[in-house]
Amino acid sequence: MKDEKKNGRFPQYYKTGVIILALFLLYAYGLQVTKVNLEEPLEPQRQENLVSLIRSFARPDIFAYETETRRTAVSLRMPCPETIRGSQVSIEGRQLLMVPNCATTTQDPITITGSGFLPNAEILVAWTPLGSTSTRRLADFKASDTGDVSITFTMPDIRPSEEPQAIELVEVVDRNIVGLSDTTYEALDKIVETVLMALMASTIGTLLSIPLSFIAARNLMQNVKAPMTGIMSGIILLPVLGGGAFWIGQQLVRPILSLDGTFLPALQTSLEALGFVGNFIFVLIELAFLLLPLTLGGLGAFVATSIGSRFGQQVTMRAPATTVRILTFVTTLVGTAVLFILLALALVWVNVLGIREFVPEGGWAQLGLFLWPGLVLGLIAALLTLRAPAKHHYPIGLVIYNATRTIFNAVRSIEPLMMGFVFVVWVGLGPFAGIMALTLHSMADLGKLFSEEVENIDEGPVEAITATGANQLQRIVYAVVPQVTPSYIAYIFYRWDINVRMSTIIGFVGGGGIGFVLQRNINQILYTRASVMVIAIAIVVIVLDNISARVRSRII
């Protein structure tokens, strides 16, 4: 009834008309904003530019040539004597006539005509100024089908002399490919770098994303619940154990990594004997040292949360309700305060909205500032726990799930090219920055795709494995992994394809690989070289597409 009335008042065609009008206005405005201009591309100068670009790209600088040439010289006077004449030469069946045979200004046109050259020969008009060693190129052209030549040029500058000077027609008699050009070698070098960048980023990104994908899967996380005492004890222990372990790690590696330390340089020199394998081992060892504080910190955090949750579980199960209530109250108060203070310190460190201006310097002073607000917040949270039953289990799994998902989505939405820019600022120009950008993006992208696969599995086996008394990790390995393996493999190949493509252009922001060279060539208007890079990229992408399609069809 209601709908009928509505349709009566706003007939369908009226609505359609409004929509069409709105779209019309939208596109009209879009045209203006995007500066679509149909005359510009048709201007002769623009068209000439385009043609020269296309022709340069069509002549990639792939090979190195050795040319065999034949020279025909004719003499020129500068400046012109009183009587102006032509010069005539005849050598080995080649006739040349240059009119006039002199130049006084750079505007004077000089015309050479002749015959007896090789049909269609490439000819360069060259001038070696008297007393100079370098040859200057005046013009180049081609002989006709019948070997006739005709060219008009002007002198680029006037070098007066008593003697006549030689103008030479350098004719290409033969051209031999003697190998690949330097450009091609550079392209090969860089394309290997590019492919390896993609390989490293795909591998590390995949390794990181697999464990994260299980945390980001709703069906695995929604049943992870814990009593508030457990959650809060974990949070309280987190800075103590996690931070402590991180600090210990730093103390351990400091003497090894310090600048005047001799251990690493000595190790590097001794490993250098093994070439790139030695370098690889060295980088791995260095990485292990660099990551030691982080690893220990992570381990400490893991221990903190597991001790916390175990403690919470035991207490909640065994202790009487009042004890549980009191413990929940106290841990929530302290835990919320700790969480608040940690977050506040982090925000101050990042200097969100210029907050550093308003807080005192130094960690302890800042801690003092945030202590009371933290405790007040903690008290509010603790009072809120009284509303729930004493032994209530809170869905901490869903909180972790949502946090991970949000991070994945945020990171995925940033283009790797922009991340590359950030990493170039941090670690400097070169492939390392590119690898880091692609790794981060791959991790988030695969993490999201993987976790969606996990959410789509058949829950039956998970239920069955749970019923055998398996723990979460066993459940994942025995019930989830077998179900998601084929699609994980498909996604890894899909991502590898993307990473190869991305790594070819991440160099545009300084991230290394062939894109770096390509951009340089384009900026220097070396289009015949840029063309080689583009061809190399195309070949690699096509070949790897094919290989991955083949491997994929074999595995799945």
Add this chain to the structure above:
Amino acid sequence: MLKIQNLTKVYEDGTVALKDVSFEVPDGEFVAVIGLSGSGKSTLLRCINRLIEPTSGQIWWNGIELSEVSGEELRRARRQIGMIFQHFNLVNRSSVLTNVLSGRLGYTNPLASILGRFPEADIKRAHASLARVGIDDKADNRADELSGGQRQRVGIARALMQEPKMILADEPVASLDPALAHSIMRHLQQINKEDKITVLCSLHFLDLVQQYSTRAIALNQGKLVFDGTPKEINDEKFIEIYGREAERIG
């Protein structure tokens, strides 16, 4: 001894699947759980091993309050309760042997099992379990290469690996033809008699109930409406359990 007191389950959407259900099962019984579709049979069985969280009420089993334990203790309790499913719930892409071995996960060293390593004794036990249900020759096949009846036997072998004191079977024969149904039921009966394992088994056909169970409990819209021997299900009780429109065929 399993003792269920005032068990109630209300799903998040407000559906009351179990309403104040209480009963006891002495060790060694073969209890059939009957009732119309949607009456709460699956919910009841899953509440016992806590695949579903009960809303209120207690579940006691051999001195443990199953409805209260969590974490490690819950896993310890679960590993002594085998479960068999209507749709078998095997991991299709894994081998039959791996499926059976996974019944052992509650006992093995977690780290070793994650790396796929099981003690020699468990592997022997797995073959013995498969032999007991008559399909040891299929140990190396992938689970999805088996027929329905064979898959359910793998399900039973997996449950046997747990050395269970009780088996929960949720309509174990509902997706099988009558001949296979009897063979699976006989396996369950044999396990119940020889190993003294308590069996709680939801069933749709009264003839199966009469033939295999020592006792029956019935649910109707989440309420316990019958508790007694299968022979006691007379026409009057039948209407109470299945409603007036149902027609007795068993």
